[in-house]
Amino acid sequence: MASTNLILLRTLISSVFCCLLIPYPVLANQNGDYVISxxxxxxxxxxxxxxxxxxxxxxxxxxLLKYEKEAEKAAKQNSQMLVLPEYCLYADIKDFNRRSxxxxxxxxxxxxxxxxxxxxxxxxxxDDMVIQKRLSCMAKKNKIYIVANTGDRQSCNRTVDYGCPxxxxxxxxxxVVYAPNGTLISRYRKKHLYFEPYFNEPRVAEHGVFETPxxxxxxxxxxDIYYEDTFNELIQRQNVRNILFLNLWFSLPPLFLSVPFHSxxxxxxxxxxxxxxxxxxxxxxxxxxxxGGSGFYSATSGYSYRQTPGLLTETxxxxxxxxxxxxxxxxxxxxxxxxxNQNVTIFSVGLMKVNSVRLVDQKGLISVCKGEFCxxxxxxxxxxPNASVEYMLGxxxxxxGSRQYxxxxxxxxxxxxxxxxxxxxxxxxxxxxxxxxxRLFANLFKTPFLYPQVTVINGSSYRVxxxxxxxxxxxxxxxxxxxxxxxSLLGRxxxxxxxxxxxxxxxxALIIGLVVFLSLS
Ligand SMILES: *[C@@H]1O[C@H](CO)[C@@H](O)[C@H](O)[C@H]1NC(C)=O
Ligand SMILES: *[C@@H]1O[C@H](CO)[C@@H](O)[C@H](O)[C@H]1NC(C)=O
Ligand SMILES: *[C@@H]1O[C@H](CO)[C@@H](O)[C@H](O)[C@H]1NC(C)=O
Ligand SMILES: *[C@@H]1O[C@H](CO)[C@@H](O)[C@H](O)[C@H]1NC(C)=O
Ligand SMILES: *[C@@H]1O[C@H](CO)[C@@H](O)[C@H](O)[C@H]1NC(C)=O
Ligand SMILES: *[C@@H]1O[C@H](CO)[C@@H](O)[C@H](O)[C@H]1NC(C)=O
Ligand SMILES: *[C@@H]1O[C@H](CO)[C@@H](O)[C@H](O)[C@H]1NC(C)=O
Numbered sequence: 001m002a003s004t005n006l007i008l009l010r011t012l013i014s015s016v017f018c019c020l021l022i023p024y025p026v027l028a029n030q031n032g033d034y035v036i037s038x039x040x041x042x043x044x045x046x047x048x049x050x051x052x053x054x055x056x057x058x059x060x061x062x063x064l065l066k067y068e069k070e071a072e073k074a075a076k077q078n079s080q081m082l083v084l085p086e087y088c089l090y091a092d093i094k095d096f097n098r099r100s101x102x103x104x105x106x107x108x109x110x111x112x113x114x115x116x117x118x119x120x121x122x123x124x125x126x127d128d129m130v131i132q133k134r135l136s137c138m139a140k141k142n143k144i145y146i147v148a149n150t151g152d153r154q155s156c157n158r159t160v161d162y163g164c165p166x167x168x169x170x171x172x173x174x175x176v177v178y179a180p181n182g183t184l185i186s187r188y189r190k191k192h193l194y195f196e197p198y199f200n201e202p203r204v205a206e207h208g209v210f211e212t213p214x215x216x217x218x219x220x221x222x223x224d225i226y227y228e229d230t231f232n233e234l235i236q237r238q239n240v241r242n243i244l245f246l247n248l249w250f251s252l253p254p255l256f257l258s259v260p261f262h263s264x265x266x267x268x269x270x271x272x273x274x275x276x277x278x279x280x281x282x283x284x285x286x287x288x289x290x291x292g293g294s295g296f297y298s299a300t301s302g303y304s305y306r307q308t309p310g311l312l313t314e315t316x317x318x319x320x321x322x323x324x325x326x327x328x329x330x331x332x333x334x335x336x337x338x339x340x341n342q343n344v345t346i347f348s349v350g351l352m353k354v355n356s357v358r359l360v361d362q363k364g365l366i367s368v369c370k371g372e373f374c375x376x377x378x379x380x381x382x383x384x385p386n387a388s389v390e391y392m393l394g395x396x397x398x399x400x401g402s403r404q405y406x407x408x409x410x411x412x413x414x415x416x417x418x419x420x421x422x423x424x425x426x427x428x429x430x431x432x433x434x435x436x437x438x439r440l441f442a443n444l445f446k447t448p449f450l451y452p453q454v455t456v457i458n459g460s461s462y463r464v465x466x467x468x469x470x471x472x473x474x475x476x477x478x479x480x481x482x483x484x485x486x487x488s489l490l491g492r493x494x495x496x497x498x499x500x501x502x503x504x505x506x507x508x509a510l511i512i513g514l515v516v517f518l519s520l521s
Pocket of ligand 5: 343344345358390
């Protein structure tokens with residue numbers, strides 16, 4: 001037994017070293033440009049999922065008909081790839097459950113096993129591949145890469161597979177990528193579900209990497225962007241610098257607004273992030289959190305984004321493979337002690353509670369704490385703000401024991417008619433104020449994974465500022481601002497790695513420890 005373990009350990013170690021030492025293949029044209037499109041859909045979420053398979057197919061075909069036209073348009077614009085958002089086939093369904101979603105799913109083969117699989121070329125396509133066939137033909141007909149989010153079902157056997165669900169099938173939220181000849185070249189299953197009890201999570205994070213003649217890409221889905229295994233590890237280990245981000249984003253101001261947060265993720269990780277988001281209208285709901293906001297975010301050459309539905313096309317430049325991220329540990333800072341009689345207002349960002357205080361004076365250096373974590377703001381308004389708005393400085397230090405969502409954050413946002421923190425698109429009733437200067441920082445972030453975000457108003461629209469304009473080593477500093485919508489610095493604390501997965505996360509320290517152990521034994 002012991003010697004078997006030793007061999008296993010040695011194999012493990014050498015394979016880890018291989019990962020560390022073998023350089024990744026670098027494609028000659030990975031430094032070039034490429035043209036890419038996204039389609040931001042808009043849907044009203046009022047349809048039922050209680051339909052049979054042929055009705056489900058008819059439902060999805062209606063959306064596909066629209067996407068086929070967009071694929072043609074994109075190809076005419078010389079676009080090389082079209083990316084469709086998460087739930088692009090059924091975001092208008094309001095009542096999915098595990099059983100009712102089944103008719104919307106098809107088994108998607110693993111291209112690492114079944115290759116080449118080109119459903120467009122299968123003449124006698126069965127009923128359980130009609131949607132995949134249509135996506136494959138969309139790619140082939142327009143000679144363009146098609147990236148779409150679909151639902152994937154795989155039968156399993158509970159006798160042999162311990163994780164197999166009671167209904168003998170896995171259901172996954174799945175991205176597919178079809179090459180311009182119609183062949184399936186990538187399948188990626190969402191790892192971090194967000195209130196989707198009808199789907200299963202894969203046991204370990206899969207990395208949906210694929211090569212094209214114009215660079216290396218990978219796709220992820222929505223909440224995956226908030227996790228280390230599906231985001232940072234994908235980028236660092238697979239050396240991917242073009243991430244296709246299919247999402248249906250819940251915009252929670254001020255920390256998780258789509259465009260500000262997504263752009264800060266692109267900057268932090270130092271990548272190109274292509275975000276295909278979707279606008280979902282919910283009937284009878286006053287506040288919609290699913291307001292879209294799609295775009296192209298480059299860590300080096302800037303952002304373009306839009307809040308309205310439609311086709312967006314952009315030329316992107318490949319980033320240098322192996323370039324380092326902008327995530328760095330930041331130094332401790334001294335924040336002034338808050339006054340003992342401080343008037344603290346508590347508000348929520350999703351599950352997170354934020355302690356906040358009002359900017360009372362024309363200028364000052366103020367602070368607010370949440371437990372040990374303190375945020376400070378040195379500010380001066382350009383002129384006295386309109387009495388209808390109050391600017392609030394907030395501090396968050398979130399840990400709920402599950403360790404899934406932990407984060408620390410400092411934020412500045414507007415309170416207007418009792419509503420804390422305005423969302424986007426811009427509310428024209430709010431008279432946002434300009435600042436002569438602003439400096440935001442915290443006493444101690446426990447994590448290097450910081451997401452700085454600043455959003456200002458431009459007429460009836462908004463603009464998200466590029467981090468290099470104002471961010472340095474844990475501090476955000478701006479002068480003579482446009483009317484300020486919000487400003488925040490979010491520090492993400494990742495969950496600890498679960499041991500016993502098939503991709504153990506092994507630190508260098510542990511490797512050295514093992515090597516010492518083996519050389520001793
Ligand atoms: C599916 O439902 C529709 C409407 O109820 C019905 O007309 C159709 O025959 C059904 N199809 C099948 C294959 O059961
Ligand atoms: C399609 O027909 C061919 C030839 O009859 C057969 O080999 C193949 O398995 C069929 N494919 C499917 C998916 O039914
Ligand atoms: C599940 O696997 C067991 C053991 O291999 C086998 O006896 C059984 O028939 C399988 N069940 C199904 C539904 O395939
Ligand atoms: C289609 O293109 C892919 C990617 O270039 C290639 O690997 C695959 O073999 C091609 N498929 C067919 C059927 O030729
Ligand atoms: C405390 O702050 C809230 C929100 O800004 C305000 O409505 C309230 O009047 C303040 N109370 C005191 C005692 O200053
Ligand atoms: C303050 O804002 C209100 C609307 O919220 C507006 O009617 C009023 O004109 C503004 N006052 C000034 C001085 O801009
Ligand atoms: C402000 O918006 C206008 C159009 O409304 C646009 O032309 C201009 O470039 C924007 N300014 C900035 C700095 O983004």
